[in-house]
Amino acid sequence: MAFYGYARVSSNDQDLALQIQTLRAAGCEIIRSEKASGASRDGRTELQLLLDFLRKGDTLIVTRVDRLARSIKDLQDIVYALNQQGITLKATEQPVDTRTAAGKAFLDMxxxxxxxxxxxRRERQLEGIAAAKARGVYQGRKPRIDAVEVRRLYVDEKMGATAIARQLGIGRASVYRVLDRDEQPA
Structure with missing residues (x-):
């Protein structure tokens, strides 16, 4: 029976030190941390490593529940998996303790x-993008695919889609999209 901590921040300019300090004070012997979005578990290797490592009777401690998950589905999946293995989840800054009914209810809320x-946040971001587009200042992200080079390789070099995709490090579907645009009537 041991205490394990998990700390997460969303971006590289944020600091993990305060979370790690709080988790150490809570008695965590091992702390895994990462800088990654909490919107999903994709790419969160430290969390997955910790979840795979925990055993029955262990306690996973986070400072706040939003450090563990930002989606109710992800949170419920994590908590369900922990409960199935006999692992407790606690939060240092919130009254969350999955061993108690009140702690479980608070966790869900x-x-x-x-x-x-x-x-x-997503809605505000989309509203901001729409407003910027209306003002004519939104540029969007820069294209990753060099359409001119795709066309040159196809026409001048007589390369097929697979060879072009391999050479440019893009997907074949992207090559086809560029070439299909050329065939569309103006």
Whole structure:
């Protein structure tokens, strides 16, 4: 029976030190940390490593539930998996303890609010993009695919889509999209 900590921040300019300090003070023997979005578990290798390592009777400690997951589905999946293995989840800054009914209820409420906050942020971002487009200042991201080079390789070098994709490090579907645009009537 041991205490393990998980710390996460969303971006490289944020600092993990305060979370790690809090988890150490809570008695965590091992702390895994990462800088990654909490919107999903994709790419969160430290969390997965920790989840694979925990055993029955262990306790996973986070400072706040939103450090673990920002989606109610992800949170519920993680908590379900922990419960199935006999692992307790606790949060240092919130009254979350999955061994108690009140702690479980509070966990569910926090998960709903974390997802709500993520959805609000996404809506504000989309509204900002729409406003920038209306003002004519939104450029979008720069294209990753050099359409001119795709066309040159296809026409001048007589390369097929697979060879072009391999040479440019892009997907074949991207090559076909560029070539299909050329065939569309103006």
């Amino acid at each position: 926090l998960g709903v609010f974390a997802e709500f906050e993520t959805n609000l």
